[in-house]
Amino acid sequence: xxxxxxxxxxREPGKSKIVLLVADGLGGLPMEAGGKTELETAAxxxxxxxxxxxxxxxxxxxxxxITPGSxxxxxxxxxxxxxEYRIGRGILEALGINFPVGSSDVAIRGNFCTLGTDxxxxxxxxxxxxxxxxxxxxERLRTIRVPGVELFVEPVKEHRFVLVIRGEGLGDGxxxxxxxxxxxxxxxxxxxxxxxxxxAEVVNKFVAEATKVLAPxxxxxxxxxxxxxxxxxxxxxxxxYGLKAAAIAVYPMYKGLARLVGMxxxxxxxTLQGQIDTMTKVWKDYDFxxxxxxxxxxxxxxxxxxAKVQMIEKLDEVVPAIRALKPDVFIVTGDHSTPxxxxxxxxxxxxxxxxxxxxxxxxxxxxxxxxxxxxGLGQFQAMHLMLLAMANAGRLGKYGA
Amino acid sequence: xxxxxxxxxxREPGKSKIVLLVADGLGGLPMEAGGKTELETAAxxxxxxxxxxxxxxxxxxxxxxITPGSxxxxxxxxxxxxxEYRIGRGILEALGINFPVGSSDVAIRGNFCTLGTDxxxxxxxxxxxxxxxxxxxxERLRTIRVPGVELFVEPVKEHRFVLVIRGEGLGDGxxxxxxxxxxxxxxxxxxxxxxxxxxAEVVNKFVAEATKVLAPxxxxxxxxxxxxxxxxxxxxxxxxYGLKAAAIAVYPMYKGLARLVGMxxxxxxxTLQGQIDTMTKVWKDYDFxxxxxxxxxxxxxxxxxxAKVQMIEKLDEVVPAIRALKPDVFIVTGDHSTPxxxxxxxxxxxxxxxxxxxxxxxxxxxxxxxxxxxxGLGQFQAMHLMLLAMANAGRLGKYGA
Numbered sequence: 001x002x003x004x005x006x007x008x009x010x011r012e013p014g015k016s017k018i019v020l021l022v023a024d025g026l027g028g029l030p031m032e033a034g035g036k037t038e039l040e041t042a043a044x045x046x047x048x049x050x051x052x053x054x055x056x057x058x059x060x061x062x063x064x065x066i067t068p069g070s071x072x073x074x075x076x077x078x079x080x081x082x083x084e085y086r087i088g089r090g091i092l093e094a095l096g097i098n099f100p101v102g103s104s105d106v107a108i109r110g111n112f113c114t115l116g117t118d119x120x121x122x123x124x125x126x127x128x129x130x131x132x133x134x135x136x137x138x139e140r141l142r143t144i145r146v147p148g149v150e151l152f153v154e155p156v157k158e159h160r161f162v163l164v165i166r167g168e169g170l171g172d173g174x175x176x177x178x179x180x181x182x183x184x185x186x187x188x189x190x191x192x193x194x195x196x197x198x199x200a201e202v203v204n205k206f207v208a209e210a211t212k213v214l215a216p217x218x219x220x221x222x223x224x225x226x227x228x229x230x231x232x233x234x235x236x237x238x239x240x241y242g243l244k245a246a247a248i249a250v251y252p253m254y255k256g257l258a259r260l261v262g263m264x265x266x267x268x269x270x271t272l273q274g275q276i277d278t279m280t281k282v283w284k285d286y287d288f289x290x291x292x293x294x295x296x297x298x299x300x301x302x303x304x305x306x307a308k309v310q311m312i313e314k315l316d317e318v319v320p321a322i323r324a325l326k327p328d329v330f331i332v333t334g335d336h337s338t339p340x341x342x343x344x345x346x347x348x349x350x351x352x353x354x355x356x357x358x359x360x361x362x363x364x365x366x367x368x369x370x371x372x373x374x375x376g377l378g379q380f381q382a383m384h385l386m387l388l389a390m391a392n393a394g395r396l397g398k399y400g401a
Numbered sequence: 402x403x404x405x406x407x408x409x410x411x412r413e414p415g416k417s418k419i420v421l422l423v424a425d426g427l428g429g430l431p432m433e434a435g436g437k438t439e440l441e442t443a444a445x446x447x448x449x450x451x452x453x454x455x456x457x458x459x460x461x462x463x464x465x466x467i468t469p470g471s472x473x474x475x476x477x478x479x480x481x482x483x484x485e486y487r488i489g490r491g492i493l494e495a496l497g498i499n500f501p502v503g504s505s506d507v508a509i510r511g512n513f514c515t516l517g518t519d520x521x522x523x524x525x526x527x528x529x530x531x532x533x534x535x536x537x538x539x540e541r542l543r544t545i546r547v548p549g550v551e552l553f554v555e556p557v558k559e560h561r562f563v564l565v566i567r568g569e570g571l572g573d574g575x576x577x578x579x580x581x582x583x584x585x586x587x588x589x590x591x592x593x594x595x596x597x598x599x600x601a602e603v604v605n606k607f608v609a610e611a612t613k614v615l616a617p618x619x620x621x622x623x624x625x626x627x628x629x630x631x632x633x634x635x636x637x638x639x640x641x642y643g644l645k646a647a648a649i650a651v652y653p654m655y656k657g658l659a660r661l662v663g664m665x666x667x668x669x670x671x672t673l674q675g676q677i678d679t680m681t682k683v684w685k686d687y688d689f690x691x692x693x694x695x696x697x698x699x700x701x702x703x704x705x706x707x708a709k710v711q712m713i714e715k716l717d718e719v720v721p722a723i724r725a726l727k728p729d730v731f732i733v734t735g736d737h738s739t740p741x742x743x744x745x746x747x748x749x750x751x752x753x754x755x756x757x758x759x760x761x762x763x764x765x766x767x768x769x770x771x772x773x774x775x776x777g778l779g780q781f782q783a784m785h786l787m788l789l790a791m792a793n794a795g796r797l798g799k800y801g802a
Contacts, residue, residue, distance in 0.1 A: 029759060029761055030762075033454065033762065034762075037761075058779075062800055063404070063407075063785060063788060064778075064781055064785040064786075064788050064789050064792075065785065065787075065788030065789040065790075065791060065792035065793075065797060066407070066411070066788060066792070066797070066800050067792065067797065067798070067799045067800060068799065068800050068801060069799050069800060069801035069802040070801075070802070071801040071802055072800055072801040073801075082800070082801070083407070086801065087801065087802075089802055092801075092802045339759070341759065342759060344799075345799055346759070346792075347788075347789075347792045347797075348761050369761065370763070370764065373763065373775070373777055373779075374775070378779065379779040
């Protein structure tokens with residue numbers, strides 16, 4: 001049975017409030033055999049207190065051994081089966097720069113390249129232009145018009161930009177025009193179906209115009225496009241759970257993922273304190289608060305073990321302020337692990353804690369990988385966490401009589 | 402989503418090597434309440450060291466409470482959903498005698514029986530003939546020809562043989578001709594569809610001829626057939642995982658199961674040392690090594706607790722030789738439990754260990770049922786083990802961006 005249908009059937013109205021604090025890439029590894037993980041190394045008195053008050057476990061983001069990107073990692077935590085809902089590359093790029101993708105959009109990742117006089121690609125990244133040069137080239141692309149559709153071109157950085165085509169009847173069944181090689185001309189876009197063909201026609205016109213308008217910008221004088229993606233058909237969070245949800249995130253990608261499921265996107269500035277202040281300010285207005293903390297992931301990606309430890313400790317410091325708001329359900333987890341040792345996302349299950357009045361506390365008194373292994377939530381699939389959140393919030397009725 | 406498609410999408414090339422050591426029927430039970438299992442009784446310093454260096458858990462072969470045969474047990478370990486891929490009885494019989502079943506074959510388990518002058522079965526096992534008598538009868542069956550197909554008849558033992566029909570358009574939708582009773586005539590084969598009907602026609606001709614040619618061999622003068630099975634449509638291991646795989650097994654059944662998924666079948670002789678020598682010799686040539694050890698199962702099936710303990714200890718002795726090859730991922734598990742107390746396969750989860758550089762070691766220092774219960778792999782489905790193997794081998798990329 002589809003879990004969302006089950007929730008729609010069983011959910012009950014309530015006044016209870018749920019906080020989902022996502023420390024990106026939270027889980028880790030020891031740097032050497034016999035050592036401690038980042039979380040085991042960090043002094044986390046407040047997270048430990050929450051673990052003591054609550055129930056703990058390890059979240060499996062997708063399946064054992066499967067390392068998720070940010071998209072599937074967060075969808076799982078929001079209660080969407082990450083193997084069922086896939087978010088295309090183009091959409092993620094657009095989300096990542098905070099572009100408000102709509103339901104009739106096709107989003108595409110664009111690369112500036114250098115074309116020779118023969119039209120062949122001589123540099124797939126156009127000499128990695130500065131961000132200023134990128135913006136200048138994007139401004140030129142913005143002058144392009146294709147009848148019947150709206151075009152949006154947004155800079156990302158260096159050679160990367162996002163193209164969004166808005167119009168009726170567009171599809172994402174289109175090949176990448178990036179041949180992934182130099183010494184050849186960019187590929188023509190071709191549709192795999194009627195909707196894809198409509199997109200391909202727009203794209204080919206756009207690319208032809210791009211070559212003209214970019215000429216003065218050489219070596220940034222061509223474009224390749226890939227990752228064609230329509231807005232995913234995805235149920236809205238509030239429609240499924242009956243929770244009015246606020247996203248309190250700093251980075252565009254996570255705002256974008258929250259917007260994708262229909263959460264309200266608040267603007268907390270760029271500090272943890274700003275996030276806490278925002279949550280406090282809107283506490284009365286929402287049922288569900290998704291707070292995202294990036295730095296446990298970015299330090300892990302950097303392979304900087306001491307920095308990740310420090311970022312965990314910084315997060316720990318704001319836990320009392322969140323708990324002081326008295327959420328009925330307080331959850332701390334991550335969308336995946338990012339061990340400093342691996343300098344990348346990984347598949348390792350993620351330490352998770354949940355505090356509520358009815359959570360059946362376990363004997364775990366420290367919040368880390370090793371302790372959570374003995375926790376009462378066991379090892380569970382991330383996409384089931386929202387069921388636990390709803391149940392602990394008193395918002396899920398009995399199934400069957 | 403189909404797991405194999407996910408693996409095909411995410412897998413990355415590599416030079417890492419994976420060893421999957423399967424101790425058949427590894428898990429056990431204490432003989433009496435409060436006692437120790439076979440694995441808990443055995444002295445296993447080398448497996449314990451591997452458990453200490455690695456991560457442990459318990460593998461659920463199919464589903465809780467489901468006892469697998471060798472086929473589903475191994476398919477799960479190879480990463481095939483044992484509830485999706487079913488291998489017919491006839492195919493397993495053929496694999497068990499090392500017959501190279503092909504994709505246009507129907508394999509059938511045959512029993513010799515004794516027919517009275519009225520054509521009715523008087524002994525369903527033909528007085529359990531000696532293996533010599535079996536072979537003589539098989540030789541007579543081999544003289545039978547049916548136009549349009551090739552027939553292969555192979556002795557198994559006592560009253561059992563295998564019939565393989567090779568030809569185009571054959572199906573396995575055919576009823577057993579064995580009425581499972583005496584005092585009645587064998588049933589006519591009837592097809593349940595066009596392909597089954599073609600097989601049934603061949604079979605009825607074969608059975609009629611068999612009665613003629615076997616007459617001099619009375620009481621081995623009739624045959625019944627059951628377990629009609631075509632070669633299963635099953636993806637090849639290398640095609641799914643991108644791993645060049647070698648099977649280092651002594652017993653035909655396990656060679657056969659490995660051949661079914663396309664592994665190379667090596668001939669290590671009949672000793673553990675022969676298996677180690679073979680693995681060492683071909684170490685450079687393969688990415689994945691499936692090594693099968695039978696005696697933990699056969700001693701369990703015999704209900705011989707001390708012998709199973711001894712066989713576990715014998716296996717433990719060769720673990721250092723395998724680890725000396727420095728596999729990137731070293732896994733020890735079983736295809737199911739075979740408790741001496743039950744003298745049979747069982748559903749009990751199977752102790753499992755995995756050693757790699759990035760395996761997130763747990764606190765388990767002994768390799769047995771009780772210890773592995775506290776392991777970092779938790780209780781997991783056997784068919785997910787290959788995902789973990791691939792991830793730990795650095796051969797699975799990120800899912801989604």
